[in-house]
Every structure is written in C-alpha cells, then in structure tokens.
Amino acid sequence: MRISIGNDHAGPEYKKAIVTFLEAKGHEVINHGTDSSDSVDYPDFAHPVAEDVESGNVNFGIIICGSGNGIAMSANKHQGIRAAVCWMKEIAVLARQHNNANIISIPARFTSVHQAVEMVEVFLTTEFEGGRHALRVNKIACQ
Known part of the structure; x- marks a missing residue:
C-alpha cells in the first residue's frame, strides 16, 4: 500500500513513529511533513497529501497537527477528500x-x-461498509 503523510511542527515525533510502523509492515510512505519543531503552516503539508490521495497516487493519507482540525480543514478543501479528525481508535x-x-x-x-499508531493501523485495515453509508457519503460532495 502507498500512503502519503504530512505534518506541521506539532507532529515530527508522531510522523517518525508512524512511518517506522508502516515501513515495517511493508508499506511505501511518501513524506510531505516537516522534521522540525520550528513553526510552519499546516496547509503547506495538507495540500500535497490531499493531492496524492485525490490523484490516486496513494491509497490513503495521514495528516498531523496540534488539534488535527486546521490540517483537516485544509485537506477537505479538495474535492473527493474525506479527512476525519480521530482521537481514539474507535x-x-x-x-x-x-x-x-x-x-x-x-x-x-x-x-x-x-x-496515533493504533489509530493508523485500524484506519488502514477497516473496510467501508457501503450500503446506507454510501448514500450519505455520496451527498458530501457538492456537484
């Protein structure tokens, strides 16, 4: 599986652990994140990940910032992206x-x-149920 990851200054430690986990599982990871704790702007890292997912270059994306909200809002500006802020594996x-x-x-x-690593693991291994959920997901995109 190919996975794109991006993070701002709040997430270098998280990214490193997640990338190590993913590569140990045999996944290819495209890194768009910073490796520094110096302040940066999260949209600069959200957009490349969203573009990778949107284009089909990768199967999934992972984005990390302090609250998870700003970076998700940026990614969700892209048509076809459904970025979900997750704080527990459920x-x-x-x-x-x-x-x-x-x-x-x-x-x-x-x-x-x-x-974070646990959430990534379940996110990547959980299938979409479809059915009634597909009807709702199809209504997300503004056409």
Missing part, C-alpha cells in the same frame, strides 16, 4: 466504516504517539 474505525474517510487527521496535542 473514531478511526467509524471514519472508515461509515464515512469512507481517505485521510486520517491526528491531533498530536491530544493523543499519545502509541494511540
């Missing part, structure tokens, strides 16, 4: 099962690195 499961989320947004200041 939310990550539902984001995939019910919303067919294609990007997980992790709030680094509100989860541990361990929780």
Whole structure:
C-alpha cells in the first residue's frame, strides 16, 4: 500500500513513529511533513497529501497537527477528500466504516504517539461498509 503523510511542527515525533510502523509492515510512505519543531503552516503539508490521495497516487493519507482540525480543514478543501479528525481508535474505525474517510487527521496535542499508531493501523485495515453509508457519503460532495 502507498500512503502519503504530512505534518506541521506539532507532529515530527508522531510522523517518525508512524512511518517506522508502516515501513515495517511493508508499506511505501511518501513524506510531505516537516522534521522540525520550528513553526510552519499546516496547509503547506495538507495540500500535497490531499493531492496524492485525490490523484490516486496513494491509497490513503495521514495528516498531523496540534488539534488535527486546521490540517483537516485544509485537506477537505479538495474535492473527493474525506479527512476525519480521530482521537481514539474507535473514531478511526467509524471514519472508515461509515464515512469512507481517505485521510486520517491526528491531533498530536491530544493523543499519545502509541494511540496515533493504533489509530493508523485500524484506519488502514477497516473496510467501508457501503450500503446506507454510501448514500450519505455520496451527498458530501457538492456537484
């Protein structure tokens, strides 16, 4: 599986742990994030990840910022992107099962690195249920 990851200054430690986990599982990771804690602007990292997912260059995206919100808002500006802010693995499961989320947004200041890795694992392995959820997901996009 190919996965795109991006993070601002709140997420280098999280990104490093997630990338290590993913590569150990045999996944290819495209890194658009910063490796520094110096202040940067989260949209600069959200847009390349969203473009990778939107174009089909990758299967999923992972984005990380302090609250998870700003970076998700930026990614969700892209047509066809469904970035879900997840702070526990149960939310990550539902984001995939019910919303067919294609990007997980992790709030680094509100989860541990361990929780983040667990969320990524369930996000990538949970299937979209379709059915009544597909009808709702299809209504998300403004056409």
